[in-house]
Amino acid sequence: MSRLATSTSEIVARVGSETPAVEVRDLRKTFNRKDKKAGRFARKRPWPALADVTFSIARGECVAILGQNGSGKSTLVRLLSTLLINDGGEARIFGHDAFEETSTIRRLVNRVSVEASFFKKMSAAENLSYAARFYGMTPSQTRVAIPEILEQVGFPADRRNESMENLSRGMQQKVALARALLTSPVLLLLDEPTTGLDPRSKLEVQEFIRRVRQEHDATILLCTHDMNEAEMLADRIGLLDRGRLLFLEPVEDVKRRFGVETLEQAFFAATGREFEQDSDDEDDDEYREVFGG
Amino acid sequence: MSSAYAIEARRQLVGLFGIVERNVYLTKRYILWDLAFMVWTIANTLTIVFIARGLHLSPAKVNTAETALLVGATIWAFLGIIFEFMTEIVAWERWEGTIEYTFMAPLSRLAHLFGQGAFAVLYGLIRATILFFAVAAFIGLHMPGANYGAAFLLLALASLSFIGIGIMTSVLPLISPEKGAQLGFVAQGLMLVVSGVYYPVNVMPEWMQWLAKISPATYALRGDRASIIHGAGIAWADVWPLLIIAVLATPIGLAIFNRGERYAKKHGKLKRAG
Numbered sequence: 179m180s181r182l183a184t185s186t187s188e189i190v191a192r193v194g195s196e197t198p199a200v201e202v203r204d205l206r207k208t209f210n211r212k213d214k215k216a217g218r219f220a221r222k223r224p225w226p227a228l229a230d231v232t233f234s235i236a237r238g239e240c241v242a243i244l245g246q247n248g249s250g251k252s253t254l255v256r257l258l259s260t261l262l263i264n265d266g267g268e269a270r271i272f273g274h275d276a277f278e279e280t281s282t283i284r285r286l287v288n289r290v291s292v293e294a295s296f297f298k299k300m301s302a303a304e305n306l307s308y309a310a311r312f313y314g315m316t317p318s319q320t321r322v323a324i325p326e327i328l329e330q331v332g333f334p335a336d337r338r339n340e341s342m343e344n345l346s347r348g349m350q351q352k353v354a355l356a357r358a359l360l361t362s363p364v365l366l367l368l369d370e371p372t373t374g375l376d377p378r379s380k381l382e383v384q385e386f387i388r389r390v391r392q393e394h395d396a397t398i399l400l401c402t403h404d405m406n407e408a409e410m411l412a413d414r415i416g417l418l419d420r421g422r423l424l425f426l427e428p429v430e431d432v433k434r435r436f437g438v439e440t441l442e443q444a445f446f447a448a449t450g451r452e453f454e455q456d457s458d459d460e461d462d463d464e465y466r467e468v469f470g471g
Numbered sequence: 472m473s474s475a476y477a478i479e480a481r482r483q484l485v486g487l488f489g490i491v492e493r494n495v496y497l498t499k500r501y502i503l504w505d506l507a508f509m510v511w512t513i514a515n516t517l518t519i520v521f522i523a524r525g526l527h528l529s530p531a532k533v534n535t536a537e538t539a540l541l542v543g544a545t546i547w548a549f550l551g552i553i554f555e556f557m558t559e560i561v562a563w564e565r566w567e568g569t570i571e572y573t574f575m576a577p578l579s580r581l582a583h584l585f586g587q588g589a590f591a592v593l594y595g596l597i598r599a600t601i602l603f604f605a606v607a608a609f610i611g612l613h614m615p616g617a618n619y620g621a622a623f624l625l626l627a628l629a630s631l632s633f634i635g636i637g638i639m640t641s642v643l644p645l646i647s648p649e650k651g652a653q654l655g656f657v658a659q660g661l662m663l664v665v666s667g668v669y670y671p672v673n674v675m676p677e678w679m680q681w682l683a684k685i686s687p688a689t690y691a692l693r694g695d696r697a698s699i700i701h702g703a704g705i706a707w708a709d710v711w712p713l714l715i716i717a718v719l720a721t722p723i724g725l726a727i728f729n730r731g732e733r734y735a736k737k738h739g740k741l742k743r744a745g
Contacts, residue, residue: 295568311489312576314482
């Protein structure tokens with residue numbers, strides 16, 4: 179790049195409009211994992227968390243990646259958000275290499291994960307200020323932006339200065355959404371954003387995601403194991419199974435391809451297994467712990 | 472500097488300020504715990520300073536020995552805070568679960584680590600000052616000719632080197648989530664033992680005296696003792712080694728941290744809790 183870009187919009191504008199928001203080709207990530215069944219002293223073996231995954235997402239599109247726990251969804255999100263280094267293949271975000279141009283990628287991407295991760299003793303406003311500073315937002319900017327974004331996500335104004343530890347899981351997740359949107363990302367990675375929420379909070383978060391799509395010019399990659407959520411929010415749905423992306427297409431095409439009426443049936447047709455949320459496989463976080471040691 | 476680079480530099484400074492600001496928020500939340508820890512530090516320092524009273528020396532020599540020990544204990548406490556903040560920069564965020572959000576933000580590692588270091592130095596200097604004067608008042612130390620300004624400035628200057636070395640140790644929790652943070656304290660202890668924390672450097676074996684030459688704590692202890700006990704100003708002989716160590720330690724520390732970060736990202740250890 180000949181000159182340093184000053185803003186997210188400038189970074190995006192510099193690449194041609196035909197460049198996809200996300201372009202992933204033959205992406206691989208392998209961890210070393212102990213086989214639990216082989217006992218405490220078993221040797222670690224390579225285990226593919228992602229195996230030759232290829233797909234692309236157009237600008238402004240919302241794509242849902244479905245998969246059971248341990249299918250590789252969180253690994254994919256972490257790779258795209260510069261938190262993991264690939265073992266092969268490539269990923270480009272608005273034309274920029276996700277593993278080589280990390281400082282540019284970090285300006286374009288933000289993420290909401292299944293755990294609303296905050297400094298628990300700090301308030302919602304303080305946590306948002308902290309996150310916003312990393313993106314260059316000054317105190318005078320956040321004094322205006324934080325109340326606005328919290329209002330948008332339906333967070334009560336009188337609880338802004340309350341410690342996060344006193345807030346419900348649903349409230350915390352709203353603050354997590356506010357944190358992600360505060361920095362105006364052009365690619366929003368949502369990793370199980372509604373898992374563990376009560377039905378009302380879940381609907382509120384889903385409604386908010388829908389509004390983000392309408393009002394912000396953001397591309398969304400939603401990783402979930404909630405098939406209804408995926409069908410409701412996404413333009414296309416992909417199925418990630420044991421690190422392999424089996425398909426990625428509009429939901430009607432999926433049903434037509436397998437001659438079925440529901441995504442559950444499509445999953446069964448594609449994998450030969452029932453789709454269960456609580457499978458024997460560990461989730462990605464547990465995998466990381468097992469592999470990392 | 473073009474305007475684009477100026478904007479980026481400003482962004483990084485705002486991010487650095489964000490780290491300091493976060494630590495101010497957290498310190499306010501944990502202020503009662505800090506007070507309790509302060510009491511412990513004072514008690515611990517008294518156990519060291521009282522050693523001089525058992526030496527059966529003249530009152531003037533006891534006063535000098537107590538002062539020398541107090542300077543050593545204060546710098547130990549100061550260094551402890553810097554190493555704690557630097558070594559736990561990763562461990563704290565792992566504990567809170569925010570580490571991935573910090574590491575995926577467009578904040579350079581230099582600004583990130585120096586933000587933490589800047590707060591550690593400010594906080595450490597405040598605590599060291601309180602500790603020093605609280606203990607001095609408690610045991611009735613006489614320091615009529617002390618040059619506090621020179622002692623304070625030299626400690627602040629030494630802090631640059633301490634931050635650089637602290638950055639090197641802050642990588643340890645990235646490599647070993649279970650034991651990395653504790654290893655940081657091992658590094659602190661090793662640095663002080665070769666630097667003459669409670670004794671002159673020349674009482675140590677020769678190979679340890681050689682190590683003392685490359686430890687910034689040696690110059691901070693020597694200079695601060697001279698300023699407090701003899702009222703000396705800042706000596707160039709203490710300044711230039713500190714400057715050289717600071718200039719070398721920071722880039723080496725950053726390079727080590729970057730390697731550790733890359734290792735953690737390659738092996739999926741970034742978020743892993745011990």
